[in-house]
Amino acid sequence: MTQKKFWAAFVKASAVAILFLLPMAQVSVAQAPQLRTPDYDAVRDFSISSNPNGVWSYGWEASLGGTLNLYTLTDTTTVPGMSVLYKSGDKWTGGWPVLGHNDTTKQICVLTICIPPAYLLLHPGASGEYSVVRWTAPSTGKFLIEGAFAGQDWAGPTTTDVHVLVNSKTSLLSGPITSYKWPLTFKLIVKVSAGDTVDFAVGVGKDGDLNCDSTGVRFVLLHLEK
Numbered sequence: 001m002t003q004k005k006f007w008a009a010f011v012k013a014s015a016v017a018i019l020f021l022l023p024m025a026q027v028s029v030a031q032a033p034q035l036r037t038p039d040y041d042a043v044r045d046f047s048i049s050s051n052p053n054g055v056w057s058y059g060w061e062a063s064l065g066g067t068l069n070l071y072t073l074t075d076t077t078t079v080p081g082m083s084v085l086y087k088s089g090d091k092w093t094g095g096w097p098v099l100g101h102n103d104t105t106k107q108i109c110v111l112t113i114c115i116p117p118a119y120l121l122l123h124p125g126a127s128g129e130y131s132v133v134r135w136t137a138p139s140t141g142k143f144l145i146e147g148a149f150a151g152q153d154w155a156g157p158t159t160t161d162v163h164v165l166v167n168s169k170t171s172l173l174s175g176p177i178t179s180y181k182w183p184l185t186f187k188l189i190v191k192v193s194a195g196d197t198v199d200f201a202v203g204v205g206k207d208g209d210l211n212c213d214s215t216g217v218r219f220v221l222l223h224l225e226k
Contacts, residue, residue, distance in 0.1 A: 038220035042133055042147070042200070043120055046101040048074050048083040057134040058085050060097045064130055064201060065168040071099060079110045087125060096210055097125035099133065112155035112212065119216030121152060122202040124160065126210055130201040133217065137192040141226045145172075145190060145198070147219025148183035156180070156212025159205040166190060166198055176205060177215055189224070 038044075040055060047053045051070050059070040071085035075092040078084075081104040082092075089095030093110065100121035102108050107116045115121045122131040137143075151158025157180040164173040164186065172188050190198065202215045 036222065039143075039223045040135060040221040042135070042217065042219050043101070043118060046083075046120065048076065048085060048101065051085065052136075055136050055138055057136065058099045059132050059134065060087055060125060061130045061132055061201065063128070064163060064203060065165060068132060068134060068168075068199075079108065081108050082110070082115070082121075084121070087129070096123050097129045097131040098123045099131050113153050113214040115152055115214075115216065119150065119152070119218045121214055122200075122217055123214045124202055124204045124210050128204055128208070130163075130203045132202075133200045135198045135200075135221065137194055137196045137198070139226075140193045142189065142191045142224045144222045144224055145188040145219055146186070146222075147200075147217065148185040149175075149177055149202070150183040150216045151177045151180045152214040152216045153212040154180045158212055158215055159207050159209070160213045160215045161203045161205050162215065162217075163201045163203075164188065164198065165201065166192070167196055168199060172198075177202075178205075186219075 045056060051058050057070060059068040061068055073086050075084045078091040078093055082100050083103055084092040084098055084100035086092040086095035086098040092098045102115045102117045105117055107114055124131055149162040158177050160177045162175055162177055165171055173186050175184055177184060200217050204210050204213055
């Protein structure tokens with residue numbers, strides 16, 4: 001075969017290969033998965049201006065599954081970048097239990113507590129109070145709940161008990177947090193009726209001591225079906 005014929009054959013073969021591969025590439029792109037925006041996101045949807053806030057309520061319970069008492073005090077000045085709801089006192093750093101939100105895009109550290117923007121801050125109280133984020137179902141349906149709890153105090157480390165409860169009594173998750181930044185992840189499916197509640201609660205843990213008990217929680221809910 002002459003050099004001229006060789007190159008002519010090469011070009012022809014290459015053209016055939018391109019025509020053969022192109023449809024496959026187009027099919028692959030067409031089948032790429034689409035990321036779905038969560039219907040509800042505890043961190044994204046947080047607001048300190050009202051409590052309750054739509055489907056969200058922020059409060060504390062004297063015992064797990066007890067009456068939810070809404071936080072009434074707010075603090076947005078003690079730690080720049082933090083919006084915090086708390087039970088009592090002049091400022092949140094001494095008014096445990098508390099529930100806070102990092103309003104920035106960077107981690108905020110105060111004392112020995114470090115709060116990343118991806119998590120809410122929950123800290124139990126001196127008398128064993130649970131700090132609670134409550135989601136109330138706006139309609140009947142099946143929901144996927146995905147998230148994590150994680151210790152936020154590097155000095156302790158954190159030692160708390162964490163829970164996910166439906167209607168204050170049915171446990172979907174219960175476990176200890178005994179480390180710093182080592183998440184307890186969860187993926188749950190729950191069927192609820194309109195008005196049902198799902199609580200995400202943090203308590204003082206087995207040691208009964210609230211020191212170093214700052215715990216983060218993040219979670220989203222996706223509506224799967226009615």
